[in-house]
Amino acid sequence: MPFPRASQALSRFTVLDLTRVRSGPTCVRQLADWGANVVKIDALLEDGGGEQPGGPRSGSDFQNLHRNKRAMTLNLKDPRGLEVFKRLAEQADVVVENFRPDVKAKLGIDYESIRKINPRIVYGSISGFGQDGPYHKRPGFDQIAQGMGGLMSVTGAPGQGPMRVGIPVADLTAGLFCALGILTALLERDVSGEGQWVQTSLLQAQIFMLDFQAARWLMEKEVAKQAGNNHPTSIPTGVFKTSDGYINIATTGGRIWERCAQAIGAPELVADPDYATAPARSKNRDALNAKINTLTEKKSTETWVQELNAAGVPCGPIYSIDQMFEDAQVKHLGMAQHVPNDENRHIQLVSQPVTLSRTPSRMAARPPEFGEQTEELLAEFGFDKDEIADLRQRKVV
Incomplete structure (x- = not known):
């Protein structure tokens, strides 16, 4: 055979x-x-x-x-x-x-x-x-x-x-x-x-x-540093606490940031001079993350995944490996x-x-x-x- x-x-x-x-x-x-x-x-x-x-x-x-x-x-x-x-x-x-x-x-x-x-x-x-x-x-x-x-x-x-x-x-x-x-x-x-x-x-x-981190040094002589769960350029992007776990939220550009602020119930953050522009959000990253955390802690991970995706804000749960294999999309992908x-x-x-x-x-x-x-x-x-x-x-x- x-x-x-x-x-x-x-x-x-x-x-x-x-x-x-x-x-x-x-x-x-x-x-x-x-x-x-x-x-x-x-x-x-x-x-x-x-x-x-x-x-x-x-x-x-x-x-x-x-x-x-x-x-x-x-x-x-x-x-x-x-x-x-x-x-x-x-x-x-x-x-x-x-x-x-x-x-x-x-x-x-x-x-x-x-x-x-x-x-x-x-x-x-x-x-x-x-x-x-x-x-x-x-x-x-x-x-x-x-x-x-x-x-x-x-x-x-x-x-x-x-x-x-x-x-x-x-x-x-x-x-x-x-x-x-x-x-x-x-x-x-x-x-x-x-x-x-x-x-x-x-x-x-x-x-x-290393990709863009290496290129930044070669082109601009900028040495990247540790940033934990924070994305180096797209802010706010990172890990946020929910009522029953954690969630990843990613914002790239002003429009997604505006949709994110609306979805989490804090539209006033968009007009706040500390967070109105990308450079301002970068400078005040820690304070902004803290404000978002106080809001995301009020609902479950599943609720936020549904609401943020519906609003056009990239987000997702943070799975353990066993949870990942139980996800419907992972099963669909075989x-x-x-x-x-x-x-x-x-x-x-x-x-x-x-x-x-x-x-x-x-x-x-x-x-x-x-x-x-x-x-x-x-x-x-x-x-x-x-x-x-x-x-x-x-x-x-």
């Missing part, structure tokens, strides 16, 4: 997945979810150990990162394992790895080595700080990149010290940017006939994500999807946030067990039964 593909969009591409932990698997998940033939290569050590970083294979994190893939084992530290990998790479379209830059060269699986046997290969690399430069040998971790990339300096309440973002944003964005680079390189290959090396790092991804499996296990994972009208993505297959499809995959790449048996006996696979 052929392996089910998650989509037809990328079904013509074969990807060799050497990634571990989060940033690399995030990249490859994008390719797998759109139907690429992904071969996850599980590291087979000389002692046969199957433990890898990134949490237990049966855990929710691993399951969410590795759906729609097949897996085989391979000992890349054995010269025969390297020969096997090169035979796979000859037929593949993409290789993705997130080793430290020096590690892949020692193994003999770096870009220059692979392109010699397959000039069409698109080789994606994610590192902590880049493939060269003064920090290139340092191990990279998400929180380190958040700190060095400037994000922690603008996150959190003023005066409370640097604060990490609650998600591994550097890991995730580096993975997404690498996937985007790989797809760009595949498109270019259709013209040139040649592959290329796609490189990104946690540090680069994090700096890019952001939680069940994964089919023969074991009748309950596997529900986060779906892709993008839809395509003709070639949609779906949860086609559960994440593979350690080396689950080794024989199947080797056979597809042209290894015969005797070769596979010999590789097994020699503990190469």
Whole structure:
């Protein structure tokens, strides 16, 4: 029975997945979810150990990162394992790895080595700080990149010290940017006939994500500071207390501010010279927020969401994660999807946030067990039964 593909969009591409932990698997998940033939290569050590970083294979994190893939084992530290990998790479379209830059060269699986046997290969690399430069040998971790990339300096309440973002944003964005680079390189290959090396790092991804905050420094030499829940330019925008929780209210421009003031029952604030203009609201932000809070505390979150939206004022509740998945719009968007499996296990994972009208993505297959499809995959790449048996006996696979 052929392996089910998650989509037809990328079904013509074969990807060799050497990634571990989060940033690399995030990249490859994008390719797998759109139907690429992904071969996850599980590291087979000389002692046969199957433990890898990134949490237990049966855990929710691993399951969410590795759906729609097949897996085989391979000992890349054995010269025969390297020969096997090169035979796979000859037929593949993409290789993705997130080793430290020096590690892949020692193994003999770096870009220059692979392109010699397959000039069409698109080789994606994610590192902590880049493939060269003064920090290139340092191990990279998400929180380190958040700190060095400037994000922690603008996150959190003023005066409370640097604060990490609650998600591994550097890991995730580096993975997404690498996937985007790989797809760009595949498109270019259709013209040139040649592959290329796609490189990104946690540090680069994090700096890019600063966006207008970084541009403000480059263009205007303005250093952004912590602002807590306050938006740096649209005022009033932030978190306000209700009778039973909290709500986000966002105002952009004078007209929405006027509608907001009317909706909360304080039309007089519009004419107040302390709040009449954007510069005045910025200068008196704390006082304005306090006045709004005294009014929002009088009604429930649900009531304010209905009334403010009806008035054309952007707003929304602040959910815990379980509440978020119960929201009617989230359910309509199908952001939680069940994964089919023969074991009748309950596997529900986060779906892709993008839809395509003709070639949609779906949860086609559960994440593979350690080396689950080794024989199947080797056979597809042209290894015969005797070769596979010999590789097994020699503990190469």
